[in-house]
Amino acid sequence: MEFRFTEDQLTFHASLRKALEKECTVAHLRALWATETGRSPERWAKLAELGLLGLLVPGEHGGLGMNEVDLVLLLEETGRVALPEPVIETAAVGAPLLAATKLAEEWLPKVAVGEAIVTFGHPLNPFVTDAHVADLLLLPHGDELHAVPRVQVALQHEPCSDASRRLFRVNWTPKAATRVAQGTDAQRLLAAALDRAALACAAQQLGIGQQMLDLGVRYATERQQFGKPIGSFQAVKHLLANVAVRIEFARPVVYRAAFSVAHETAARAVDVSHAKVAASEAAVLAAKTVHQVHGAMGYTWECDLHIWMKRAWALEAAWGTSAWHRARVAAAVIDGRGPAATFGYSAPGA
Amino acid sequence: MDLTYTAEEQAFRQEVRAWLEAHVPKTPLKSFDTRAGFQQHREWERSLNTGRWSAVNWPVEYGGRGVTLLQWLIFEEEYYRAGAPGRVNQNGIFLLGPTLMEFGTPEQKARYLPRMASGEEVWAQGWSEPNAGSDMAAIRATARKDGDHYVINGQKTWCSRGAFADWLFGIFRTDPNSERHHGLTFILVPLDAPGVTVRPIAQLDGETGFAEVFFDDARVPVENRLGPENQGWKVAMATAGFERGLMLRSPARYQNTARKLVEFYRAHADTADPCLRDAVARAWLNAESYTLNTYWTVSRLMSGGSIGAEASLNKIFWSELDLHMHETALALLGPRAELTRAAPDAGNIGDWLDGFLFALAGPIYAGTNEIQRNVIAERLLKLPKG
Ligand SMILES: Cc1cc2nc3c(=O)[nH]c(=O)nc-3n(C[C@H](O)[C@H](O)[C@H](O)COP(=O)(O)OP(=O)(O)OC[C@H]3O[C@@H](n4cnc5c(N)ncnc54)[C@H](O)[C@@H]3O)c2cc1C
Numbered sequence: 001m002e003f004r005f006t007e008d009q010l011t012f013h014a015s016l017r018k019a020l021e022k023e024c025t026v027a028h029l030r031a032l033w034a035t036e037t038g039r040s041p042e043r044w045a046k047l048a049e050l051g052l053l054g055l056l057v058p059g060e061h062g063g064l065g066m067n068e069v070d071l072v073l074l075l076e077e078t079g080r081v082a083l084p085e086p087v088i089e090t091a092a093v094g095a096p097l098l099a100a101t102k103l104a105e106e107w108l109p110k111v112a113v114g115e116a117i118v119t120f121g122h123p124l125n126p127f128v129t130d131a132h133v134a135d136l137l138l139l140p141h142g143d144e145l146h147a148v149p150r151v152q153v154a155l156q157h158e159p160c161s162d163a164s165r166r167l168f169r170v171n172w173t174p175k176a177a178t179r180v181a182q183g184t185d186a187q188r189l190l191a192a193a194l195d196r197a198a199l200a201c202a203a204q205q206l207g208i209g210q211q212m213l214d215l216g217v218r219y220a221t222e223r224q225q226f227g228k229p230i231g232s233f234q235a236v237k238h239l240l241a242n243v244a245v246r247i248e249f250a251r252p253v254v255y256r257a258a259f260s261v262a263h264e265t266a267a268r269a270v271d272v273s274h275a276k277v278a279a280s281e282a283a284v285l286a287a288k289t290v291h292q293v294h295g296a297m298g299y300t301w302e303c304d305l306h307i308w309m310k311r312a313w314a315l316e317a318a319w320g321t322s323a324w325h326r327a328r329v330a331a332a333v334i335d336g337r338g339p340a341a342t343f344g345y346s347a348p349g350a
Numbered sequence: 351m352d353l354t355y356t357a358e359e360q361a362f363r364q365e366v367r368a369w370l371e372a373h374v375p376k377t378p379l380k381s382f383d384t385r386a387g388f389q390q391h392r393e394w395e396r397s398l399n400t401g402r403w404s405a406v407n408w409p410v411e412y413g414g415r416g417v418t419l420l421q422w423l424i425f426e427e428e429y430y431r432a433g434a435p436g437r438v439n440q441n442g443i444f445l446l447g448p449t450l451m452e453f454g455t456p457e458q459k460a461r462y463l464p465r466m467a468s469g470e471e472v473w474a475q476g477w478s479e480p481n482a483g484s485d486m487a488a489i490r491a492t493a494r495k496d497g498d499h500y501v502i503n504g505q506k507t508w509c510s511r512g513a514f515a516d517w518l519f520g521i522f523r524t525d526p527n528s529e530r531h532h533g534l535t536f537i538l539v540p541l542d543a544p545g546v547t548v549r550p551i552a553q554l555d556g557e558t559g560f561a562e563v564f565f566d567d568a569r570v571p572v573e574n575r576l577g578p579e580n581q582g583w584k585v586a587m588a589t590a591g592f593e594r595g596l597m598l599r600s601p602a603r604y605q606n607t608a609r610k611l612v613e614f615y616r617a618h619a620d621t622a623d624p625c626l627r628d629a630v631a632r633a634w635l636n637a638e639s640y641t642l643n644t645y646w647t648v649s650r651l652m653s654g655g656s657i658g659a660e661a662s663l664n665k666i667f668w669s670e671l672d673l674h675m676h677e678t679a680l681a682l683l684g685p686r687a688e689l690t691r692a693a694p695d696a697g698n699i700g701d702w703l704d705g706f707l708f709a710l711a712g713p714i715y716a717g718t719n720e721i722q723r724n725v726i727a728e729r730l731l732k733l734p735k736g
């Protein structure tokens with residue numbers, strides 16, 4: 001057993017981090033809020049060049065043929081910079097789903113080089129992200145799954161509190177020509193898509209939470225009251241220390257879930273739910289705490305903190321709320337026999 | 351990342367499991383906070399040592415098996431799975447043992463380690479004093495050099511297992527002009543030495559789980575000193591790191607409690623308040639988080655990393671987890687939660703109540719959680735000192 005990342009994975013992570021810090025600054029984010037699409041095609045091309053979009057695309061379709069363990073640290077970075085582009089929908093969910101269908105040959109080479117944006121609808125999410133810029137929408141209908149070109153759908157924009165998010169109600173009519181799977185096949189694909197998306201959200205939440213903690217620590221070090229930095233007051237220290245505990249304990253949970261998804265282990269669903277709960281709760285605690293630490297400054301539009309706060313709340317609710325995921329765990333652990341083991345540990349009688 | 355066990359690790363697990371199945375006492379032992387229970391636990395330690403399982407992660411030369419940290423985790427998982435007794439000598443084996451290996455002379459290692467492993471000598475920890483709790487550097491008990499002896503005076507308190515233990519390790523002020531963490535020395539004191547008086551203190555559960563110890567010109571030979579004179583703080587900090595870090599609280603303990611809580615909920619599901627279902631799921635998830643975090647840390651340590659102030663994150667997490675799990679169990683019991691083991695309608699309430707009372711101490715001992723939060727804020731987050 002070896003529960004850690006390889007040197008290659010860490011190197012990839014470090015280089016993506018450097019690139020994203022340059023490509024996705026707060027100034028970039030704010031500049032896009034008022035634009036029509038809210039998206040940067042240049043940055044999307046850059047993400048493809050960096051290998052992020054084709055990471056899960058099999059080699060024969062022009063991708064890197066890697067797995068979720070390779071992806072998870074990179075997604076964490078996209079959270080840290082609050083990247084607005086639909087990396088989760090296209091790279092973490094769309095690509096592996098398309099790879100399992102007859103559309104692989106046509107679409108995956110385009111996904112890998114950044115020429116196609118894919119987004120995804122799921123019964124848990126009434127609204128579809130980035131449908132306005134997507135080339136292909138993967139949409140469930142009853143026990144069928146459809147792949148629908150954007151030209152065939154009508155969109156209704158639903159403005160969000162997070163100025164970077166773009167959500168839409170999608171109106172469309174299923175046709176035989178757009179159907180890519182049905183029955184148990186479609187269910188299997190949908191279940192895998194949900195787990196991949198929830199894992200990706202969890203990874204982003206780690207980055208979002210860490211970024212807010214860093215902002216809080218920096219502010220508490222700079223801001224002075226009573227002649228001292230506020231971070232020297234124990235009440236403030238303890239608030240931030242609680243956040244550090246939660247983030248540190250969510251981290252390995254998310255990494256283990258990445259392994260479970262990559263290797264399709266029997267405990268995949270429970271492990272993913274655990275990751276979504278742990279990371280979302282840590283990020284939401286970070287938002288509340290760091291907001292408090294900023295005083296009234298944190299209540300302003302000008303202060304950058306809300307960029308991450310709003311993303312944390314948005315992702316908490318996307319792809320199953322924390323309550324939904326805890327209920328899924330309860331159903332497995334309390335009603336079922338529960339996953340029998342953490343690694344090799346098995347309960348007596350299991 | 352490879353989350354599967356090697357053949358060697360699996361074989362080790364099977365070996366541990368088989369031995370424990372054959373040797374774990376069939377009837378539970380009495381609490382080691384009672385005289386009779388203490389004796390039973392000492393016997394169990396002897397039995398463990400006969401199988402060379404009492405200190406598995408110690409090097410072979412000191413009576414251990416020199417296993418990897420991961421195998422130690424496997425051992426602990428099997429230990430709890432088998433329902434084996436609590437470790438009466440954990441202060442010795444998990445805290446003083448590693449400290450002796452790092453700071454002790456060859457003679458000291460040979461003298462103390464084997465008897466520690468066999469349970470022949472059970473250890474108490476003597477840091478706290480009436481006026482030195484969280485502020486551990488305020489220690490006032492003194493040790494004055496007199497020829498080839500130290501003459502000890504003063505008082506220690508809250509010494510777990512002190513009522514029945516054989517030895518105490520602690521820090522004492524050897525330089526009378528020193529202040530705070532300077533001028534302290536780490537000394538090993540036999541509790542039956544002349545001038546040492548042990549006074550048991552009854553805990554919340556009524557048993558004498560800890561004790562205060564008075565020193566009145568107690569003489570111990572200079573060779574009982576661990577590490578250099580006046581450098582005791584450094585030695586003690588190493589011990590405290592072991593306590594907060596991995597060794598004292600292996601995850602299996604909490605996995606086991608979480609599993610019992612799930613079973614307990616199932617047994618009461620028809621009468622339980624529905625919101626407790628979520629509390630049970632949370633407890634299970636957090637126990638699992640603790641396990642994963644430990645595996646993560648162990649992998650890091652095995653590939654050359656080290657653990658420092660991170661141990662404080664750990665200490666907060668396990669102590670709060672333990673308390674929440676027991677609070678949930680008591681909530682499930684509802685009005686029966688106030689019954690003691692002796693009540694005709696008690697059922698298995700006693701274990702949960704005992705567990706709850708003990709869990710309540712978790713955020714206090716091994717350095718209170720407030721102190722750990724200070725450490726996290728100042729050493730990990732680098733916030734300015736107050
Ligand atoms: C079951 C149990 C077993 C124990 N076993 C042992 C043992 O074997 N050996 C041993 O030496 N000791 C032992 N202890 C003692 C334990 O280590 C101390 O109780 C602990 O360090 C706290 O010290 P105190 O009790 O004097 O509390 P105090 O230090 O008086 O603290 C009281 C309260 O004030 C808070 N506080 C104090 N200082 C600060 C600060 N700077 N910032 C914020 N808050 C602060 C504390 O967090 C706490 O909430 C044991 C305690 C218990 C409960």
